[in-house]
Amino acid sequence: MAEIRIHQPHALTLDRARAAAQAMAERMASEFGASYAWEGDMLRFRQTGAQGTLALLDGEARLELELGGMMSAFASMIEEKLSRKMREIFTA
Known part of the structure; x- marks a missing residue:
């Protein structure tokens, strides 16, 4: 497992x-079949091989993701892509 x-x-x-x-979240659901639900200012999401949270705070968004199975092998690539996407959407 990778985090x-x-x-x-x-x-x-x-x-x-x-x-x-x-x-x-809507894009992830559409493209990857992820499910998600809001709990206050925290978004919980899950898809095959991955689950995590996105917490929204004043001045910061915190993503925590657990990768299981074969997804773990791609952790560095996934982290790079997610970092880029987080910068795009939260600094726009």
Whole structure:
């Protein structure tokens, strides 16, 4: 099992950060079959081989992801792609 943690600073209001996270979750659901649910300002998501949370705080978004099985072999590539995506959506 591999774990990925990304802390992305942002200057968005919580409403705008939530809208950005919601758009990302909808895309993940559409493209990868992920399921997700909001618990306050935390988004929990799951798909085959991966599960995690995205916590929205004042000034920061924190992604924590656990990769299981074969997904673990691609952890560095997944982390790089997620880091880039987090920068894109939370610094826009």
